[in-house]
Amino acid sequence: xxxxxxPGRRALTAAAEEGAGGVGVGPYxxxxxxxxxxxxxxxxxxxxxxxxxRYRYWRVDAIVADLDQHRHPFHVAVENWxxxxxxxxxxxTANAFLAxxxxxxxRRRWNRRGAxxxxxxxxxxxxxxxxxLRAWSSAAEPGGLPIVGIDNLPGSVPLETVExxxxxxxxxxxxxxxxxxxxxxxxxxxxSITMFxxxxxxxxxxxxxxxxxxxxxxxxx
Numbered sequence: 001x002x003x004x005x006x007p008g009r010r011a012l013t014a015a016a017e018e019g020a021g022g023v024g025v026g027p028y029x030x031x032x033x034x035x036x037x038x039x040x041x042x043x044x045x046x047x048x049x050x051x052x053x054r055y056r057y058w059r060v061d062a063i064v065a066d067l068d069q070h071r072h073p074f075h076v077a078v079e080n081w082x083x084x085x086x087x088x089x090x091x092x093t094a095n096a097f098l099a100x101x102x103x104x105x106x107r108r109r110w111n112r113r114g115a116x117x118x119x120x121x122x123x124x125x126x127x128x129x130x131x132x133l134r135a136w137s138s139a140a141e142p143g144g145l146p147i148v149g150i151d152n153l154p155g156s157v158p159l160e161t162v163e164x165x166x167x168x169x170x171x172x173x174x175x176x177x178x179x180x181x182x183x184x185x186x187x188x189x190x191x192s193i194t195m196f197x198x199x200x201x202x203x204x205x206x207x208x209x210x211x212x213x214x215x216x217x218x219x220x221x
Contacts, residue, residue: 024048025056037062050116060120067121070098073167074215075145077103077133078204079174079183080110086175088114089205095122097212103169105133105183114205130182137169147171149187150211151178152201156192164191164215172204172211 026046032038039059047056055063076094078087087110094102101123104110108126112119127133138144147169150159164170171187173179178201184190193202193210 023050028057037066050118051121063121067098071100072098072215072220073100074164074212074219075100075103075137075169076172076208076212077105077127077147077169078172078208079130079180080104080106081174081180082176083107083109083111084175084204085111085114086203086205088112088116090172090208091115091122091124092118093205093209093212095119097216099212101125103127103133103136105130130180130186133169133171134186141167145169146188147186149173149179149183149190150193150207151184151190152192152195153179153184153190156190158194159191159211159214160194162189162191164218166219168215170208170211170215172208175203 024047028043032040032043037059038057042057051058051063055066058066076090076099078084078090080087087104091102091112092115095118099122103125105127106129125136127136134147137147145168146165148164149156149171151173171179171183173183179187179190191211193207195202
């Protein structure tokens with residue numbers, strides 16, 4: 001590759017969005033590798049993005065293509081009726097655990113601040129209603145994908161005692177009310193997270209991390 005004359009706007013914008021402090025690496029030292037996955041602008045200006053070292057200087061689409069070869073067969077869905085601030089954390093955690101996709105149910109717009117730009121590397125799908133999510137999960141593959149709700153509801157089964165399906169959708173409710181009535185009706189089962197303090201609930205961002213890691217421990221480690 002030939003070095004461009006100066007830093008491009010796209011690379012500078014990415015650096016600003018993802019934190020141009022002490023994270024990452026500077027301009028590529030020495031001759032540039034002949035690798036189509038690499039971004040010339042990042043090679044020239046440095047890569048300050050929130051990505052693991054193996055993806056330094058890679059183009060976004062090249063990173064997504066590589067992740068797609070290894071994604072786990074569980075999906076994450078979260079209800080978004082009140083513009084929940086926790087959804088960004090759910091997306092970031094889904095990226096960390098390499099979920100197949102995140103499904104936003106309800107309002108299309110969601111608060112991206114907590115995602116720390118990880119939505120660039122994570123497939124995010126919108127469904128207008130819970131019924132739309134249920135229809136998608138039924139047709140996603142032969143036999144459908146079971147929906148497993150995560151909420152501390154009467155009759156729910158402790159998550160730590162359950163073997164989660166290898167291929168499934170983990171569904172989380174809105175901050176405050178939890179799973180809606182329609183969401184509960186769509187679930188094949190509902191699992192609770194055992195707690196020991198005075199609070200009656202934890203937010204969807206925290207709950208999603210616990211549930212996703214439970215799936216990872218059972219099926220990926």
